[in-house]
Amino acid sequence: MSITFEKVEHVYSEGTPFSYLALKGVDLSIIKGSMTAIIGHTGSGKSTLIQHLNALLLPTSGKVTIDEYVITKDEKPQTLKPLRKKTGLVFQFPEYQLFEESIEKDIIFGPINFGIPEEVAKQKAAEALEAVGLDKKYLEKSPFDLSGGQKRRVAIAGILVMEPEILVLDEPTAGLDPQGAKEMMELFKKLHEKGTTILLVTHDMNQVLTYCDHAIVMSDGQVVKNGTVQEIFADPEYLSKLSIELPMITSFIYRLNQNGFHLDPSMTTIDQLIEAIGGELK
Amino acid sequence: MKNMTLGRYLPYDSVMHRMDPRAKIMGLLLVLISVFFDAGFSGYFLIALFCYIALKLSKISLSYLIKSIKPMLFMMCFLAIINIFVMRTGEVLFMIGSFAIYTKAITQTAYIVIRLILIVAMTTVVTATTKPLDLTLGIEHLLSPFKRIGFPAHEVAMMISIALRFIPTLLEETERIMKAQASRGVDFKEGKLMEKISAIISLIVPLFISAFSRAEELANAMEARCYHPDAKRTRYKQLHWKIHDTLLIGSCLVLMVSLIAMSVIGTW
Numbered sequence: 001m002s003i004t005f006e007k008v009e010h011v012y013s014e015g016t017p018f019s020y021l022a023l024k025g026v027d028l029s030i031i032k033g034s035m036t037a038i039i040g041h042t043g044s045g046k047s048t049l050i051q052h053l054n055a056l057l058l059p060t061s062g063k064v065t066i067d068e069y070v071i072t073k074d075e076k077p078q079t080l081k082p083l084r085k086k087t088g089l090v091f092q093f094p095e096y097q098l099f100e101e102s103i104e105k106d107i108i109f110g111p112i113n114f115g116i117p118e119e120v121a122k123q124k125a126a127e128a129l130e131a132v133g134l135d136k137k138y139l140e141k142s143p144f145d146l147s148g149g150q151k152r153r154v155a156i157a158g159i160l161v162m163e164p165e166i167l168v169l170d171e172p173t174a175g176l177d178p179q180g181a182k183e184m185m186e187l188f189k190k191l192h193e194k195g196t197t198i199l200l201v202t203h204d205m206n207q208v209l210t211y212c213d214h215a216i217v218m219s220d221g222q223v224v225k226n227g228t229v230q231e232i233f234a235d236p237e238y239l240s241k242l243s244i245e246l247p248m249i250t251s252f253i254y255r256l257n258q259n260g261f262h263l264d265p266s267m268t269t270i271d272q273l274i275e276a277i278g279g280e281l282k
Numbered sequence: 283m284k285n286m287t288l289g290r291y292l293p294y295d296s297v298m299h300r301m302d303p304r305a306k307i308m309g310l311l312l313v314l315i316s317v318f319f320d321a322g323f324s325g326y327f328l329i330a331l332f333c334y335i336a337l338k339l340s341k342i343s344l345s346y347l348i349k350s351i352k353p354m355l356f357m358m359c360f361l362a363i364i365n366i367f368v369m370r371t372g373e374v375l376f377m378i379g380s381f382a383i384y385t386k387a388i389t390q391t392a393y394i395v396i397r398l399i400l401i402v403a404m405t406t407v408v409t410a411t412t413k414p415l416d417l418t419l420g421i422e423h424l425l426s427p428f429k430r431i432g433f434p435a436h437e438v439a440m441m442i443s444i445a446l447r448f449i450p451t452l453l454e455e456t457e458r459i460m461k462a463q464a465s466r467g468v469d470f471k472e473g474k475l476m477e478k479i480s481a482i483i484s485l486i487v488p489l490f491i492s493a494f495s496r497a498e499e500l501a502n503a504m505e506a507r508c509y510h511p512d513a514k515r516t517r518y519k520q521l522h523w524k525i526h527d528t529l530l531i532g533s534c535l536v537l538m539v540s541l542i543a544m545s546v547i548g549t550w
Contacts, residue, residue, distance in 0.1 A: 054465060081467065084465055089465040091461070091462045096458075096492055098488065162467075
């Protein structure tokens with residue numbers, strides 16, 4: 001049981017002067033139950049890659065396998081509809097997808113489309129709303145009366161309510177205040193601990209270090225590195241070539257080590273770091 | 283959505299691309315006028331030939347043009363069918379049930395379809411070879427004589443250029459929202475009527491909200507930079523009328539005059 005990409009290519013606007021090769025033969029396997037970060041520059045193909053995971057985009061050539069589903073260019077969209085329930089995709093700025101008159105209606109929109117009875121969906125909607133940190137009293141309110149951050153939470157609840165086995169998040173914390181971003185990431189971490197596979201597209205390397213266990217580095221339509229977070233950050237020269245910054249903690253450790261310290265660069269928390277520095281200074 | 287061809291600019295380098303937008307707009311107007319003169323099939327052949335030459339000069343492939351005519355096909359068929367049944371001039375050709383089909387109806391319908399195709403073809407050549415901004419600049423120049431009688435040429439041009447500017451943005455937005463809703467199980471292609479209506483609502487409501495908020499942001503941004511339509515402004519891009527522009531207008535004029543002549547002779 002896993003997610004694999006085999007020689008996946010994707011061409012946008014094929015056959016027109018605007019044709020653009022966004023994925024250039026991606027070979028990839030993602031471990032189920034992991035929390036994997038997808039990092040890389042704007043335009044490196046991250047968004048194209050993740051849209052293959054619930055067949056919003058079909059590969060121009062090659063194939064994507066997700067458990068029993070095989071996605072190739074000839075696949076009919078109808079047969080892939082159940083896949084959309086299995087893989088929940090949260091787009092960037094998901095607050096733009098809200099449209100119903102009440103938050104409850106908006107959250108149950110997804111489950112109802114997948115044929116879940118309304119009563120059950122309403123029950124789950126209340127749970128999903130609480131999971132994203134909003135009170136049940138919001139259920140009857142209009143989503144358009146909320147603040148930006150609250151709208152984001154409602155939109156994410158609209159995906160979580162479908163209880164996807166794989167949750168794909170495209171920069172879920174972009175534009176949120178630090179506290180809101182932290183709460184959001186804690187929520188995803190909790191879901192991950194319950195067994196959901198999480199794929200996170202992000203530009204914040206501190207999030208990668210703190211929350212993820214695996215990372216995929218993309219550049220120019222290709223996967224250039226795939227490994228554990230520690231493996232990825234163990235090669236700072238390579239990352240700087242791709243203009244990817246190190247997490248603050250890791251970068252601090254490297255700078256200390258350049259000045260005579262002998263710290264382990266794979267530490268992930270400030271507490272660990274303080275303890276290690278204390279140990280060296282004794 | 284990305285396959286939309288109608289009215290899209292194609293970044294090639296050709297004689298047509300280098301023409302002055304004013305010349306292209308005026309030329310298009312002249313050809314459009316000629317299309318509406320009834321000069322029989324030989325007249326349409328002449329315009330089609332003219333179209334073909336313009337197409338060759340603009341390096342646009344014939345298959346691209348056919349692709350941009352395709353979305354009109356349904357409307358054309360619809361028009362054609364109504365016309366064939368409704369027009370009652372000429373002689374009765376044959377009967378379908380109790381409906382009589384007249385000879386004139388057939389030729390008139392053919393004319394209408396040919397006219398539509400020619401109009402789309404010529405307009406495609408102009409929009410595909412002229413950047414939207416150049417097009418509005420051309421329109422503004424052409425309308426500026428009417429400023430004297432109080433016509434807001436600059437405002438109109440500004441509105442057109444903003445509208446054109448936001449077409450790709452809104453298309454992108456549409457695609458994004460469609461994908462987001464598809465992730466929530468919406469099927470935009472299949473489904474019963476009620477399901478389709480709810481699918482379209484889930485697309486239109488967010489689209490309107492984002493369009494309005496974009497409009498407001500744009501208005502604020504323009505206001506913040508003290509935009510005033512009556513302010514005297516200079517242009518980065520200057521239009522230069524060259525000899526080939528005169529030639530273009532000249533040939534369009536010749537085409538129009540000959541079409542008028544043909545139609546006058548034809549009715550005699």
